[in-house]
Amino acid sequence: MDFLFSTAFKVRDYECDLQGIVNNSVYLNYFEHTRHEFLKHIGFDFARLHKEQIDPVVYRAELDYKLPLKSGDEFLSTINIEPKGHLKLIFDQKIFRKKDGKLMMQGLITAVILKNGKPIRPTLFTERF
Amino acid sequence: MDFLFSTAFKVRDYECDLQGIVNNSVYLNYFEHTRHEFLKHIGFDFARLHKEQIDPVVYRAELDYKLPLKSGDEFLSTINIEPKGHLKLIFDQKIFRKKDGKLMMQGLITAVILKNGKPIRPTLFTERF
Amino acid sequence: MDFLFSTAFKVRDYECDLQGIVNNSVYLNYFEHTRHEFLKHIGFDFARLHKEQIDPVVYRAELDYKLPLKSGDEFLSTINIEPKGHLKLIFDQKIFRKKDGKLMMQGLITAVILKNGKPIRPTLFTERF
Amino acid sequence: MDFLFSTAFKVRDYECDLQGIVNNSVYLNYFEHTRHEFLKHIGFDFARLHKEQIDPVVYRAELDYKLPLKSGDEFLSTINIEPKGHLKLIFDQKIFRKKDGKLMMQGLITAVILKNGKPIRPTLFTERF
Numbered sequence: 141m142d143f144l145f146s147t148a149f150k151v152r153d154y155e156c157d158l159q160g161i162v163n164n165s166v167y168l169n170y171f172e173h174t175r176h177e178f179l180k181h182i183g184f185d186f187a188r189l190h191k192e193q194i195d196p197v198v199y200r201a202e203l204d205y206k207l208p209l210k211s212g213d214e215f216l217s218t219i220n221i222e223p224k225g226h227l228k229l230i231f232d233q234k235i236f237r238k239k240d241g242k243l244m245m246q247g248l249i250t251a252v253i254l255k256n257g258k259p260i261r262p263t264l265f266t267e268r269f
Numbered sequence: 270m271d272f273l274f275s276t277a278f279k280v281r282d283y284e285c286d287l288q289g290i291v292n293n294s295v296y297l298n299y300f301e302h303t304r305h306e307f308l309k310h311i312g313f314d315f316a317r318l319h320k321e322q323i324d325p326v327v328y329r330a331e332l333d334y335k336l337p338l339k340s341g342d343e344f345l346s347t348i349n350i351e352p353k354g355h356l357k358l359i360f361d362q363k364i365f366r367k368k369d370g371k372l373m374m375q376g377l378i379t380a381v382i383l384k385n386g387k388p389i390r391p392t393l394f395t396e397r398f
Numbered sequence: 399m400d401f402l403f404s405t406a407f408k409v410r411d412y413e414c415d416l417q418g419i420v421n422n423s424v425y426l427n428y429f430e431h432t433r434h435e436f437l438k439h440i441g442f443d444f445a446r447l448h449k450e451q452i453d454p455v456v457y458r459a460e461l462d463y464k465l466p467l468k469s470g471d472e473f474l475s476t477i478n479i480e481p482k483g484h485l486k487l488i489f490d491q492k493i494f495r496k497k498d499g500k501l502m503m504q505g506l507i508t509a510v511i512l513k514n515g516k517p518i519r520p521t522l523f524t525e526r527f
Numbered sequence: 528m529d530f531l532f533s534t535a536f537k538v539r540d541y542e543c544d545l546q547g548i549v550n551n552s553v554y555l556n557y558f559e560h561t562r563h564e565f566l567k568h569i570g571f572d573f574a575r576l577h578k579e580q581i582d583p584v585v586y587r588a589e590l591d592y593k594l595p596l597k598s599g600d601e602f603l604s605t606i607n608i609e610p611k612g613h614l615k616l617i618f619d620q621k622i623f624r625k626k627d628g629k630l631m632m633q634g635l636i637t638a639v640i641l642k643n644g645k646p647i648r649p650t651l652f653t654e655r656f
Contacts, residue, residue: 152560153573154421158414158469159319160574164327165297165412172293173539180599186540187547187598190288198293201332208326211416211574212567281431282444283552285545287598289445292541302410309470315411316418316469340445340545341438417577422585423555430551448546455595456551461588 143218143234144269145178151213161208167245168201171233174217175249182268193256194264199228200250207237207244214238223266227252227259272347272363273398274307280342290337296374297330300362303346304378311397322385323393328357329379336366336373343367352395356381356388401476401492402527403436409471419466425503426459429491432475433507440526451514452522457486458508465495465502472496481524485510485517530605530621531656532565538600548595554632555588558620561604562636569655580643581651586615587637594624594631601625610653614639614646 149170157163176186179196189195209215220232228250235245253262278299286292305315308325318324338344349361357379364374382391407428415421434444437454447453467473478490486508493503511520536557544550563573566583576582596602607619615637622632640649 152556153563154415154423154556154559156416156574157412158316158416158418159324159326160416161326163412164301164330165294168294168297169539169541172541176540185599187287187543195288197288197290197337198332198334200334201293201330203327203330203332205327205329212572281427282434283427283430283544283550285445286541287543287545287547289545294541298410298412301412305411314470316414341443416574417582417584419584422559422588423552426552426555445545453546455546455548456590456592458592459551459588459590461585461590463585463587466584 144220145181146216146218147174147177149215149217151209151211153211156211161210164205167203167235167247170217170235171247171249174219174233175231178219182265184265195254196251197254198249199252202248204246206246207242209237209244215244221269223262224250226261229262229265273349274310275345275347276303276306278344278346280338280340282340285340290339293334296332296364296376299346299364300376300378303348303362304360307348311394313394324383325380326383327378328381331377333375335375336371338373344373350398352391353379355390358391358394402478403439404474404476405432405435407473407475409467409469411469414469419468422463425461425493425505428475428493429505429507432477432491433489436477442523453512454509455512456507457510460506462504464504465500467502473502479527481520482508484519487520487523531607532568533603533605534561534564536602536604538596538598540598543598548597551592554590554622554634557604557622558634558636561606561620562618565606569652571652582641583638584641585636586639589635591633593633594629596631602631608656610649611637613648616649616652
């Protein structure tokens with residue numbers, strides 16, 4: 141459990157579906173919020189970036205669902221980052237349940253940074269971490 | 270564009286985020302709804318299955334975001350299926366924009382079927398297609 | 399069941415929560431999508447309006463939950479509109495279950511139209527219906 | 528700003544729509560999560576209640592949108608409760624922006640408690656506060 145940045149969450153009941161577990165799509169919400177909190181942590185604001193026509197977008201996601209989060213679960217969402225080639229950033233994201241430290245979910249999210257719709261080198265971000 | 274089953278969709282504006290494109294998590298909603306419509310098509314009801322303690326769950330997802338869906342876009346969400354080993358089903362899912370047939374999104378969703386929380390062979394489904 | 403405009407929907411399973419019914423917030427999604435489809439029907443595009451700094455926003459909502467929508471339900475979402483004072487539009491929205499025509503949900507949604515953040519008369523819309 | 532219970536939140540960017548503000552439906556998510564946290568605070572668990580066939584459901588909602596929450600906003604979501612008649616509970620819910628204490632949103636949420644689908648007196652809850 142070695143990471144660059146983390147955010148604490150608690151499952152909200154509306155995130156659970158009729159199986160009584162957090163719906164599979166919601167983990168991408170958790171991951172996104174964690175990435176945006178990390179951006180804020182290193183001095184960037186996602187909404188402001190958008191106004192400056194700089195848009196980080198998800199290019200690929202590999203998600204491994206280990207154990208389902210349920211109503212009431214608290215968890216830690218962690219991030220590590222590695223550049224890939226000149227244009228991509230890979231966010232290695234994990235979710236650990238608080239009560240027992242179990243790994244619930246793991247994702248590799250590849251992002252590219254678009255400026256006016258064209259990919260740019262992510263150096264404005266990478267030089268901050 | 271050869272597939273077992275497809276569902277037509279239209280982007281709803283609340284599915285777009287502040288970048289003005291469909292949020293990355295929403296594609297998992299589209300994919301899930303398409304799978305459940307497919308289940309219905311072959312005679313299974315997701316909610317009823319859950320009451321019988323049979324729960325298909327997502328085990329792994331590989332998502333490739335090709336082009337962003339935007340407000341007003343209509344699209345076709347397609348499915349192909351292949352078993353993997355004894356216990357897994359792989360749903361090969363694609364999203365094609367209606368106006369030009371472009372591939373917007375591609376996903377490989379691996380599911381397992383749980384009965385009372387334990388994985389079972391997916392033969393009850395696979396013998397129907 | 400007399401209305402200006404309607405849209406057909408089908409419940410998607412991810413819209414149901416752990417009670418097995420459509421979550422109370424989702425009806426506002428259905429209502430919004432119906433309003434935006436109505437706007438399109440009379441020649442306006444919500445995303446394009448936003449780019450022109452014209453933003454219809456919800457000012458007040460009164461929602462009566464009659465009967466819960468469930469997995470698999472198909473329904474019709476209807477709209478009537480009446481102006482209120484000089485600056486407000488009231489959308490009278492209802493949801494009828496397809497299989498038996500039952501009224502499931504009723505809402506009065508008051509909207510105002512902002513231009514560059516300031517309320518304007520909604521005549522650009524009202525002269526179209 | 529006198530209340531029985533409150534929860535602190537922070538806007539997550541996926542909750543914002545293409546207008547760049549929190550979507551009107553999301554406030555019902557915030558309100559619901561606050562009610563469920565309050566239930567937990569007085570010793571009840573929403574998911575467990577459901578397993579015991581006890582289901583609080585929303586019967587009516589009156590929502591006044593004062594000012595829009597935006598990306599990055601932190602806020603306090605507060606609750607007061609009053610019984611109404613024998614069968615209803617009214618949750619008086621408000622959202623205050625943290626940075627300036629401004630009232631952003633106000634809702635009166637009427638709930639009924641169903642046991643096996645039939646309304647029961649909410650005394651099991653009301654005797655706890």
